[in-house]
Amino acid sequence: MDVQVQRTLVMPPPAAPSAEVPLTVFDLAAPTYHVTVLFAFSPPNPTNQALLYALAATLPCFPLLTAARLDRGGPGVARPCHVTGEGGAGALVIEATVPSSALSDHLPLAPSPGLARLHPKVARGAARHVLMLQINRFACGGIVLASSAHHQAADGHSMTTFLHAWADAVRGLDVGRAPVPYGPTALVSRRPPRCEFEHHAAEFLPLSSSHAAAREDKPPAEADDRHVDHSEIANVLLHDTSEFVAELKRRAQDKYTTFETVSAHVWRKITIARRLSTGDGDACTSIRVAVNGRGRLAGTDTLPAEGFFGNVVLTATCGARAADLASGILADAAALVRAGIRAVDGRYFQSFVDFGALHGGEGDEELEPACADEAGVLSPDVEADSWLHLDLHRLDFGCGGRLVGFLPGKVPQDGVVVLMPSLRNGGGVDVFVALWKKHASELNAIAYTMD
CATH class of the missing domain: 3.30.559.10 (Chloramphenicol acetyltransferase-like domain)
Structure with missing residues (x-):
C-alpha cells in the first residue's frame, strides 16, 4: 500500500x-x-x-x-x-x-x-x-x-x-x-475508605524483595520468553455470522450473552490450537475479561453524574484445566466466563476506588500492574475485550460517507481477543485474535467447528 x-x-x-x-x-x-x-x-x-x-x-x-x-x-x-x-x-x-x-x-x-x-x-x-x-x-x-x-x-x-x-x-x-x-479528584471514595478485597493480589504486584526474588526464580523456559520475536505473532480476523452466533448460543442453552458465549467458544478453540489439552494433564488456562465499572457504580456518588473521562475498567479472571475446557461443553465454559465477570461487581469497584484513596499519595509504594506482560505472551491464558456495546460502529462524520470497517491496529501480544459487531451484510460478530503464527493457522482450521 x-x-x-x-x-x-x-x-x-x-x-x-x-x-x-x-x-x-x-x-x-x-x-x-x-x-x-x-x-x-x-x-x-x-x-x-x-x-x-x-x-x-x-x-x-x-x-x-x-x-x-x-x-x-x-x-x-x-x-x-x-x-x-x-x-x-x-x-x-x-x-x-x-x-x-x-x-x-x-x-x-x-x-x-x-x-x-x-x-x-x-x-x-x-x-x-x-x-x-x-x-x-x-x-x-x-x-x-x-x-x-x-x-x-x-x-x-x-x-x-x-x-x-x-x-x-x-x-x-x-x-x-x-x-x-x-x-483522581473526580473519583469519590467512601468516608472512611475501606478495602473489602485484596487488590495487591489482583490488580497490583507490590515491588517487594520477595516479589523480585520470585521473578529471578522463574524457570529458564519462561526467562527465554522475555525475548519475543513479535513478527511471529499473527493477527487474524474471524467472522462469526449471525446464524453461527445463534447456533453457539443454542448449544450454550440460550442462557448466556453474546460476549459470554462467543468468548468462551474462542477460549476453548485457542486452548485446543495451542495443544494445551494434549500435554500435561494438569495444565491450566484462564481468560481475563475487561469489565467496565460505569454501570456497576451507577447510582453512587463515586463517579461524576455528568460523565468521567479516563479509565474505569478492571479485569475479571476465571480459569479451568485445559483438558476439561477442551473436552467439556460450551455452556460450562460460558458459565465460567459469566461467573468471573459477575464477581467484579459494584462492591468490588467501590473497594478498588477506596484502595486508590488509601494508596494514592505521592511517595507511596510503587504500584506495578498485575496485568503487565512485557514479553508479549499470554499463553496459556487469553485476554478478551468486548467492543460490542461501545457504539464505535455507529460513528458518523457526515457528508454521506459510511463506516465500512473498523479494526484494532497491530497487536504484538499472543492471546489477545477482541469481539466487535460486524459491519458486513447480515451482521454477526467479528473476532480479532493475536496468536503465535503456528497456533493461528490451527485456530483458523477449527474456529467454526462446534465440537
Missing part, C-alpha cells in the same frame, strides 16, 4: 496554566501502551480542513488528550502523571494520501502488514503524545482514520465518547460544553 505523508502537525493544548494530573488508581492498573484503532469510511467524506477544524473545537473538552505524559520512577519519587494546559504536548496529527488505490481494494478491513502504514508509529512506552491521529485519504475519496491513544489516559468507553463528540462537531452539532471531569 502506497501511503504518502503530506503533513504532520500538532493540535496545541488549551491555553491554560500547566497542571500536573496524577494518574487515578484505574490508570495505574491500565496497560502502559497506546491502543490503535482504524476506521474506514466510504466516500463522500469531509475535507481534512473540516476534520481539523472540528478537532480543534472538540479537544478542549478532553484536556487529557492534549496532555503530556510524564514518566517517573524510583523509590520516593512521584508517580507518573499527565501535564495539562500549556505544558501539554498537544495531539499529533498526520495527513496522508493513498493515491494508487481505492478504499474498496482493501475491504473488508482485515489485519495485514500494510495497515501499519495507515497509523502513526508508536514506540512502546516512548511516545509523549497521549493522542495521535492519522487521516489517510484514498484516490476514491474514502478515508481511513487511525486513532492511537495511551491506555493510561483513556479506556474504550472514554475514547468512544471523544470520537462521537468529534464526529458531532464535524456535522455541525454544538460541542461547546465544559471539559469532561477527569483525574
